[in-house]
Amino acid sequence: MDKEAVITSEQLQETNVNPSGLRIFWREIVRDKLALFSLIFIVVITAFVFITSEVLDYEEIVRVDLFNTHAPPSSDNWLGTDYGGRDVFGQLIIGTRNSLSIGILVTVMSGIIGIVFGLTSGYFGGTVDNVFMRILDFFMILPFLMIVITFVAIVPKYSIISFSLIMTAFLWMGIARLVRSKALQERELDYVNAAKTLGTSNFKIMFTHVFPNLSSIIIVNMTLNLAGNIGIESGLSFLGFGFPESTPSLGTLLSYATNPATLEYRWWIWLPAAILILLLMLSVRNVGEALKRATDARQRRG
Amino acid sequence: MWKFTIRRILIMIPQIILLSVLIFILAKMMPGDALSGMVDPNTSHETLEKIREDLGWNDPWPVQYANWAKDLIQGDLGQSFFYKMPVTELIGQRLINTFWLSLVTLILIYLISIPLGIISGRYNNTWADQLITGYTYIGFATPLFIFGLVMLWIFGYYFGWFPTGGSVEPGMEPGTFSYVLSKLKHLLLPAFSLALIGTVGTVQYLRNEIIDTKQRDFIITARAKGAPESRVYNRHILRNSLLPIAAFFGYEITGLIGGTIFIEMIYSYPGMGQLFMESIVSRDYSVSTALVLLYGIAAILGALISDIVLSIVDPRIRIK
Numbered sequence: 083m084d085k086e087a088v089i090t091s092e093q094l095q096e097t098n099v100n101p102s103g104l105r106i107f108w109r110e111i112v113r114d115k116l117a118l119f120s121l122i123f124i125v126v127i128t129a130f131v132f133i134t135s136e137v138l139d140y141e142e143i144v145r146v147d148l149f150n151t152h153a154p155p156s157s158d159n160w161l162g163t164d165y166g167g168r169d170v171f172g173q174l175i176i177g178t179r180n181s182l183s184i185g186i187l188v189t190v191m192s193g194i195i196g197i198v199f200g201l202t203s204g205y206f207g208g209t210v211d212n213v214f215m216r217i218l219d220f221f222m223i224l225p226f227l228m229i230v231i232t233f234v235a236i237v238p239k240y241s242i243i244s245f246s247l248i249m250t251a252f253l254w255m256g257i258a259r260l261v262r263s264k265a266l267q268e269r270e271l272d273y274v275n276a277a278k279t280l281g282t283s284n285f286k287i288m289f290t291h292v293f294p295n296l297s298s299i300i301i302v303n304m305t306l307n308l309a310g311n312i313g314i315e316s317g318l319s320f321l322g323f324g325f326p327e328s329t330p331s332l333g334t335l336l337s338y339a340t341n342p343a344t345l346e347y348r349w350w351i352w353l354p355a356a357i358l359i360l361l362l363m364l365s366v367r368n369v370g371e372a373l374k375r376a377t378d379a380r381q382r383r384g
Numbered sequence: 385m386w387k388f389t390i391r392r393i394l395i396m397i398p399q400i401i402l403l404s405v406l407i408f409i410l411a412k413m414m415p416g417d418a419l420s421g422m423v424d425p426n427t428s429h430e431t432l433e434k435i436r437e438d439l440g441w442n443d444p445w446p447v448q449y450a451n452w453a454k455d456l457i458q459g460d461l462g463q464s465f466f467y468k469m470p471v472t473e474l475i476g477q478r479l480i481n482t483f484w485l486s487l488v489t490l491i492l493i494y495l496i497s498i499p500l501g502i503i504s505g506r507y508n509n510t511w512a513d514q515l516i517t518g519y520t521y522i523g524f525a526t527p528l529f530i531f532g533l534v535m536l537w538i539f540g541y542y543f544g545w546f547p548t549g550g551s552v553e554p555g556m557e558p559g560t561f562s563y564v565l566s567k568l569k570h571l572l573l574p575a576f577s578l579a580l581i582g583t584v585g586t587v588q589y590l591r592n593e594i595i596d597t598k599q600r601d602f603i604i605t606a607r608a609k610g611a612p613e614s615r616v617y618n619r620h621i622l623r624n625s626l627l628p629i630a631a632f633f634g635y636e637i638t639g640l641i642g643g644t645i646f647i648e649m650i651y652s653y654p655g656m657g658q659l660f661m662e663s664i665v666s667r668d669y670s671v672s673t674a675l676v677l678l679y680g681i682a683a684i685l686g687a688l689i690s691d692i693v694l695s696i697v698d699p700r701i702r703i704k
Contacts, residue, residue: 216395216398219395219399220399220402220403223399223403223638223680223683223684223687224403224406224680224683225638225641225642225676225679225680225683226642227641227642227645228641228642228645228660228672228675228676228679229406229676231660231661231664232410232664232672232673232676233410235664235667235672236410236413236414236669309525313525313527316527317527317528317529317646320529320646321529321645321646321649321661322665323664336529336530336533339533339537340649340650342541342548342549345533345536345537345541346537346541349537352533356530356533356534359527359530360525360526360527360530363525363526363527364522364525367521367524367525
């Protein structure tokens, strides 16, 4: 036996130590300056918004003050006031917190539904897959915005919970389709067959064997979805079918711009919210794109 | 070819039935019924019950659904109690505006995205490509309604180049040249807002497709045979890449549906999207459900057309 072929167990261990998934993600983000900057921006904004909204007096912000309506920015109201004399800056902070929270909530919930649906469909294949895909096709074809608005309008006792449930019900298809196509490939692999031969239950194979192998693309997809969901939420709030009246969101601030006078002369009410939504969505996407590159070894920069 | 088309049409039928069932359930879930707005408030409870009975509203749900579906097929979408006219008539008035908006948007989408995609793919990694890629990157992350608002703010109010609402100047005579001109002027800004965001996907697709095809063997062969660069692009590369783009227009319809709602609200353009929002706000639910149904069917038909055209263009799709 020649020398090179003899590998000590120590060497074997060394070569087998692949960088963990999280470390690859991290390395890619650090290498991509734009993504790193975006991540810092998101963390700072999120921390700032959640901490200050604890400190801020909520009642003070939503209190109507009819003697101080449409005030331009001043030292009292950093971003002026809206038509009810409420402080725009305070609403911006609470709105960002609400928009972010609902974005994350909907992303996680639709992610869970999509993963379970996609895994089941892809892992079992055959008839199950066929039926599940027809269901998915049907949901894909629905006019999303109109259906959601109709549901929001007719649901009795409308609340934040029902709003996020309605959004989730029509947003799980993308991730389900992705997970399904990957699961279809995984089920042909040897480790799945080995587990089956050993008599492992399907449920266990799906969630403890196949699922970990898909986790990185799921993280990427959910990050990109988060950007979209923040946009969808603010869009619905903009039309008046997002958050209930009393809770401001970034979209609520933008909806004041449907009043032509506000749009033309009072930029301080809607422009900061517009810029903030844009920056948030772009940053989340930047991070998502960096993560996406990290999952594909050929495209990595780090 | 025919096999694929027929199978594709057969898939569509359960989709339409499911859609109609969903909308029927929505309609039944809606609070109140059309009677509460239509009859004299002094009518006694018994008479109301009798009218309900006569109209078949106490029948079991499957019977009601069958009757409802029968009316639908005959083109009867019910009555709007807010506008006091048949829903079909009401939608007919608005349909034409949304049709023009969508048509101009689609034309703009192709006019903008094809040159951009070709430049970006042909000269990839140059400054022009980077500029275009930057535009698609930002365009993907920009919500349409924010873009629409900013466009209206800048070009409608600040510069005042375009009208800020409506579909036509009031007091114009229909059919005259200035009427058409005024309509077009009202259309341009909303259509541009929709198109500039709508092109993004197509530009990226075309760019990837061209870059991908550029390295194929048959292109190298064509070059080796000494074909001029313009012939390589026009005859070999674009022929492969442009056809799928042309077939996408059916899918674009689905994208336009959501878009027209935002844009018509922002530009107060009297189309179907605005009608939908009005009907929801005024609780005129027979109109809203009819619109959801129409838009749903439009999306299903759009996908059908695109799938069939794609299968003609790209035979690989047929084998499945």
